[in-house]
Amino acid sequence: MTVSLSEQMGAMALVDELRHRDMELQDHLDLPRRRAEVAERIRAYYQNNGIHYEDAQVEEGVRAFFSRRLMFEAPTLNFAQRLLARLAMAHRKLMIWTACGVMACALGLGITHLVDTTLNTRAGQSADRLTRIIEQLNDDIAVQRQRLEQVKARLEQQPQPVVAALVAKIDPLLPSTNLSFTLDRPDPITRENRAQLQTRIQMEQLKLSTPRKQLESARKRLNRVDHVYASLDLQRHLLDRLKAMPLPAAERLDMTNWAESVGKDIARLRLKKADATLAALKDYLDFATEPLTIELIDRPGIKSGVERCYEESGCSEDSLRGKSWYLIVEPLDSTGKPAFAPVTSVEDGTTRWANRFGVRVSYEEYLRVRQDKLDDGHISQRLIGEKPANSLTLRFNQRTSPTPDMILEW
Template sequence: MPDPVAGNTKVVAVPALDETMMAMDVVDTIRHADRLVERELGGAERQQRLRERLREIYKSQGIEVSDSVLDQGITALEEKRFAYTPKGEGWKRSLATAWATRSRWGRFALAGLGVLLVGWGVFHFTVVAPRQREAAAVARELNTELPRTLRAEYDRVLAGTQDAQPRADAARLLAEGEAAARAGNLTEARARRTALNDLAARLAAAYSVRIVNRPGEPSAIWRVPASNPRARNYYLIVEAVDRDGRPVEVQVTSEEDGITARVSRWGLHVPEAEFERVRRDKLANGIIEQPVIGEKPAGSLATRWTVQTTGGAILSW
């Protein structure tokens, strides 16, 4: 009967709940009988034949189903009304699935995390930490230690000599070393510090240069230079000793091959006349009357010679 307030209203008949549930059961029966669906829905009179087949199925189970219920089930199946279509994969579904299956993969994830943590710890303590300590040590040396030690070695040089040339050399080495330290060039800064240290040590050294005069050892030799086979170079074999007669190593460069070494004994290049004088002196009685031919005082880099010499030297003979 029309509602007096709303006016004319179309009334829709709602199937009873039992019929709806029965229709859903019909759909489920058809869905789980794949062969039945394939056979009965394949012909032109498919609905009628399917209805009869379904009636036989339910009758065998002692269930009476009306044609309207069977029609509702067949229609619902075709329209996929009661079918469940899963939603597509998404991050929420993936997260939920991962949480639900955590008992399966959790152990492996924890083990993998443990391996990563151990690996990171080993890498940190064996690679990262040593590199950090080394970098900190280099920075400390460049910013603090090298400037201080460069200045200290420079002051040693100034305190050890009044000669202009060594002081100028020290000033140059100091400036180069400080510039290298500011630029982060550790190798060059250290090299300048070593050079200053060597300069200070050479200035502080005091020794005498004497001709070697011991049985079985030569006191003088001559050599034929490779560049002029008709010439001869004459050398006195000398050694540096301190005031107590102990050997002193000094820096000597060979004029034959340019090699520089710290030695206490070397060959000093002299004129032929000096060579002959020493040779005759030793032949006379086996003793060289005046073996000391040079003095190197503290505070100077130069040796004061009492014989004529070019200053050239050799390191082997």
């Protein structure tokens, strides 16, 4: 292997440098010589400055010099140097706190972004909801406008002052055209334009409050018009049915006057009262149509008769003074099923539909029925009256008076 001259020269220079460093190191490690040199420099200082000294003082200076020879004395640092040094010594904690700060900032930014996204989505949903409300309002306006036109057409064919008055109030409430709507929704919705969009939505919602109230008012009045026509139709139907029914003249007149009086309530828009009257009229016509028989009740657990005492001081068992007697009866239809009949109580004057009621009889008839039931536990003769078809009047036989008193409770 051949080594070039340049490499040989480089190696020799490196060896000389290492030898020189070793010599300097040995020189510093030669402690007796170094102590002597330090002692000599101290003596020279004292002599040059004219200071009296002793060998002990020189020796003390040498010991002091070599006592601090291998000690590190930190230099005096300014504020910036001290801060950098502390940061360098606490770099691990600093890194941890820095990481925590970075994570907190990232989390805050993430939450802020999530909140902004949620608010932007809600603003978009509010805009979509407002658009749907406008569409529904326009559809509803079209429906109510069509109803109004139908009412006007019927009003021309069947003039009704009460309907005409309602129509006059409905006309100004319904717009002739659809509601206009310009929201100018931005795309996309951001934090910068969200507040402006929400303000426009609130303004549009405020503008819609009046049309919505007017539409609701128009709908209620149109419903009332429908109600009026329904009541009038039912009244007309019941009057036609009454005319076709062969009732006795007196009963027909009473029912006709009753049916025609409903028109006054309808004209005054007292529709609940009119409907109640029409419902009662219908019940009476249904009652009049069917034939009924009136028989004494003869079933276990149900009284067949009751004794009433109206004497204020009390009734004696041996006295007939202040007493009345009633037999408990029930109306039956043509199939033998219990039916209802309008009964007016003689005790309080109230009238209601009842499927059981008491009919006043004489004391002798009361005892006769009582004895009949005691004989074998049943009443042999139960028939006490009837109501023929096409009639409203209950007719009783000779077992009681033609128009006996009746009671509803016992």
